[in-house]
Amino acid sequence: MLSIKNLHVCIDGKEILRGINLDVKAGEVHAIMGPNASGKSTLAQLLAGREIYKVTAGSVHYLGRDLLAMSPERRACEGVFLAFQYPVEIPGVSNALFLKTALNAIRKYHRLPELDAMDFLTLVRERMKRVGMDEALLLRAVNEGFSGGEKKRNEILQLNILQPRLAILDETDSGLDIDALKLVADGVNDMRGADRAIILVTHYQRLLDYIVPDAVHVLSQGCIVKSGGADLAKDLERHGYNWLETGDLIKQIA
Amino acid sequence: MTTTQQLNELINREYQHGFYTQLEADTIPLGLNESTIRLISAKKNEPAFMLEWRLKAYQHWLTLSEPRWANLDWSPIDYQNAYYYSAPKSEKNGPRDLSEIDPELLRTYEKLGIPLKEQKMLAGVAVDAVFDSVSVATTFKQNLSTLGIIFCPFSEAVQKYPDLVKQYLGSVVPYTDNFFASLNAAVFSDGSFCYIPPGVHCPMELSTYFRINAKNTGQFERTLIIADKDAYVSYLEGCTAPMRDEHQLHAAVVELIALEGARIKYATVQNWYPGDKEGKGGIYNFVTKRGDCRGEKSHISWTQVETGSAITWKYPSVILRGNGSVGEFYSVALSNNHQQADTGTKMIHIGRDTKSTVLSKGISAGYGQNTYRGLIKVLSGAENARNYTQCDSLLLGEHCGAHTFPYIEVKNPSAKVEHEASTSRIGEEQLFYCTQRGISPENAVSMIVSGFCKAVFQELPMEFSVEAQKLLGVSLEGSTG
Ligand SMILES: Nc1ncnc2c1ncn2[C@@H]1O[C@H](COP(=O)(O)OP(=O)(O)O)[C@@H](O)[C@H]1O
Ligand SMILES: [Mg+2]
Numbered sequence: 001m002l003s004i005k006n007l008h009v010c011i012d013g014k015e016i017l018r019g020i021n022l023d024v025k026a027g028e029v030h031a032i033m034g035p036n037a038s039g040k041s042t043l044a045q046l047l048a049g050r051e052i053y054k055v056t057a058g059s060v061h062y063l064g065r066d067l068l069a070m071s072p073e074r075r076a077c078e079g080v081f082l083a084f085q086y087p088v089e090i091p092g093v094s095n096a097l098f099l100k101t102a103l104n105a106i107r108k109y110h111r112l113p114e115l116d117a118m119d120f121l122t123l124v125r126e127r128m129k130r131v132g133m134d135e136a137l138l139l140r141a142v143n144e145g146f147s148g149g150e151k152k153r154n155e156i157l158q159l160n161i162l163q164p165r166l167a168i169l170d171e172t173d174s175g176l177d178i179d180a181l182k183l184v185a186d187g188v189n190d191m192r193g194a195d196r197a198i199i200l201v202t203h204y205q206r207l208l209d210y211i212v213p214d215a216v217h218v219l220s221q222g223c224i225v226k227s228g229g230a231d232l233a234k235d236l237e238r239h240g241y242n243w244l245e246t247g248d249l250i251k252q253i254a
Numbered sequence: 255m256t257t258t259q260q261l262n263e264l265i266n267r268e269y270q271h272g273f274y275t276q277l278e279a280d281t282i283p284l285g286l287n288e289s290t291i292r293l294i295s296a297k298k299n300e301p302a303f304m305l306e307w308r309l310k311a312y313q314h315w316l317t318l319s320e321p322r323w324a325n326l327d328w329s330p331i332d333y334q335n336a337y338y339y340s341a342p343k344s345e346k347n348g349p350r351d352l353s354e355i356d357p358e359l360l361r362t363y364e365k366l367g368i369p370l371k372e373q374k375m376l377a378g379v380a381v382d383a384v385f386d387s388v389s390v391a392t393t394f395k396q397n398l399s400t401l402g403i404i405f406c407p408f409s410e411a412v413q414k415y416p417d418l419v420k421q422y423l424g425s426v427v428p429y430t431d432n433f434f435a436s437l438n439a440a441v442f443s444d445g446s447f448c449y450i451p452p453g454v455h456c457p458m459e460l461s462t463y464f465r466i467n468a469k470n471t472g473q474f475e476r477t478l479i480i481a482d483k484d485a486y487v488s489y490l491e492g493c494t495a496p497m498r499d500e501h502q503l504h505a506a507v508v509e510l511i512a513l514e515g516a517r518i519k520y521a522t523v524q525n526w527y528p529g530d531k532e533g534k535g536g537i538y539n540f541v542t543k544r545g546d547c548r549g550e551k552s553h554i555s556w557t558q559v560e561t562g563s564a565i566t567w568k569y570p571s572v573i574l575r576g577n578g579s580v581g582e583f584y585s586v587a588l589s590n591n592h593q594q595a596d597t598g599t600k601m602i603h604i605g606r607d608t609k610s611t612v613l614s615k616g617i618s619a620g621y622g623q624n625t626y627r628g629l630i631k632v633l634s635g636a637e638n639a640r641n642y643t644q645c646d647s648l649l650l651g652e653h654c655g656a657h658t659f660p661y662i663e664v665k666n667p668s669a670k671v672e673h674e675a676s677t678s679r680i681g682e683e684q685l686f687y688c689t690q691r692g693i694s695p696e697n698a699v700s701m702i703v704s705g706f707c708k709a710v711f712q713e714l715p716m717e718f719s720v721e722a723q724k725l726l727g728v729s730l731e732g733s734t735g
Binding site: 087162 | 681682683684686688689690691693694695702704705708709
């Protein structure tokens with residue numbers, strides 16, 4: 001579904017990603033872990049189409065097509081979804097209007113009839129219950145005055161309503177208490193399916209207790225320094241990221 | 255950067271009301287002197303008191319010069335190189351039937367979305383259509399008169415209700431008030447007059463629609479609205495003009511009077527031609543609007559959506575004379591390309607327990623300059639006065655500017671005056687959040703801008719709230735959800 005080859009990415013002339021290779025197949029869940037500032041969000045946002053990042057080398061193909069040539073809204077309509085690490089506030093725009101506009105834009109792209117207010121509300125109410133979100137948040141402005149946890153749940157709600165094919169979650173687990181974490185994990189597990197892929201960006205392996213990944217990759221200083229199965233996350237938890245970096249260093253010196 | 259391009263496309267939509275209607279016009283000679291004024295007054299067949307008032311205003315105007323304190327820059331206006339009266343030829347003296355109106359004129363208004371023919375009239379909205387210097391039609395007049403409501407062209411009010419006109423004309427904005435108000439008093443040709451008798455709740459929106467058509471013609475209209483004891487009226491004013499390379503002057507005066515317990519809601523959707531992208535042409539809009547809460551517990555609110563004009567100089571104000579009276583000002587002002595807007599309000603607290611609220615939303619794009627200027631004045635007798643002012647600016651792009659000048663004068667220690675201000679820019683981050691959800695950049699900007707203006711749009715009558723959003727280039731597809 002997603003194929004990243006030798007991807008190099010810069011911002012303000014500074015190279016952040018330095019030759020990423022990654023293949024994600026339909027039906028798989030991949031976790032990307034790594035210390036702060038290793039480039040996890042850069043990768044996530046680049047895939048979603050953020051224009052401030054410049055690709056200097058490499059390619060990204062999504063469902064066989066050149067992803068980098070598509071505008072952000074086109075990618076979204078084609079099924080790429082990013083749950084933001086820091087969701088943005090939009091004053092005066094109700095959460096309901098925002099979600100409905102997004103859903104109908106995507107439906108229109110696929111030549112599906114737009115949902116009217118009634119059908120939309122029925123759908124959204126049911127999904128809100130599933131992610132444990134207060135209905136009052138529908139009428140509030142997008143993310144405005146939301147608590148950290150409410151913002152994250154709001155991202156999961158959008159994920160569940162927009163039903164993308166490739167979902168990228170950027171640290172959706174951070175700042176959540178254990179109950180909220182379980183709800184978010186349920187929300188993500190709900191989405192697992194044969195024709196959908198999920199990339200979980202996370203700093204801790206905690207989330208992976210509830211969402212068992214098919215593969216784990218460790219990102220450090222813009223490179224994937226190690227890939228493995230679900231167990232890799234457990235090793236990291238035990239030894240910390242330094243274990244990997246020194247291991248890497250030893251390999252290079254040896 | 256692409257964000258900027260997208261913003262530009264959105265706000266650079268062509269002006270849609272820029273057409274000109276070919277009509278035979280009755281125009282008086284170029285220039286301004288005492289005989290111009292006598293001629294206008296004679297054309298209107300005015301009683302002596304009106305002519306006297308005009309001449310006094312003219313004499314006073316000669317002693318004044320243009321106010322230049324605003325954060326505006328305009329080239330000098332040649333007051334002798336303008337026509338002060340232009341009326342469609344078919345327009346004869348005295349009121350007439352709609353069937354006598356030039357069909358070309360009816361088509362003009364239809365094109366503007368203001369049908370005047372009985373079978374097509376906007377439901378629930380009575381319209382007075384002012385074309386250049388004269389009122390050409392007033393709808394629903396009969397229905398209103400059964401309630402004792404007077405809604406007619408100013409020139410007709412002068413003939414039929416001279417006592418009311420004499421009593422209230424200039425009582426809120428005297429002819430000495432300022433340069434443009436003096437000029438207006440001297441040469442104004444028409445406008446709307448409205449009187450709501452005691453205890454009457456006006457059942458429909460009253461609306462005046464102003465259209466400048468003729469070339470080189472100033473438009474000077476005057477609106478006078480009186481809500482008697484416990485009366486209620488909601489009023490809307492709309493305006494457009496053809497596209498022309500030279501600037502045209504619009505200097506209007508609006509006076510509102512609310513007696514005891516009365517309430518007046520006055521809304522404006524101003525869409526005069528703003529000039530082209532280089533700043534050529536466009537209307538100079540110098541307007542004096544003031545409301546007088548004369549009676550106890552009276553209530554006046556101004557709501558304005560200002561999207562047009564090359565220059566906007568406008569400060570709708572409320573004099574809170576009656577004890578317990580309330581004044582409100584809600585404003586959205588957009589300046590794009592080379593438009594300049596210096597607008598705001600004055601709230602003058604005179605009575606006890608008076609309250610005022612000011613909510614101003616300024617949007618600047620292109621090379622537009624947007625200034626909020628507000629005065630909150632609490633006189634010594636205004637025990638317990640309250641004011642809350644909120645002033646937000648939104649910047650779209652790199653070359654525009656937003657400025658805020660709040661003036662506060664408090665002479666009574668029991669007063670509470672609060673002021674909050676903010677400036678923000680539509681961020682790349684906000685746009686990306688929307689586009690990442692599949693929303694096009696144009697719709698994303700529309701949504702963000704209309705979210706920014708929401709609190710003001712809510713104050714507009716339903717029918718016009720939609721129009722105002724469209725005006726801002728806001729296409730809120732299926733916003734009902
Ligand atoms: N907008 C930006 N401008 C400049 N540097 C940035 C920007 N965004 C990220 N970076 C830098 O890129 C590096 C990787 O950041 P990020 O991808 O956010 O890491 P992570 O998500 O793994 O913590 C950091 O050194 C960060 O400072
Ligand atoms: Mg990050």
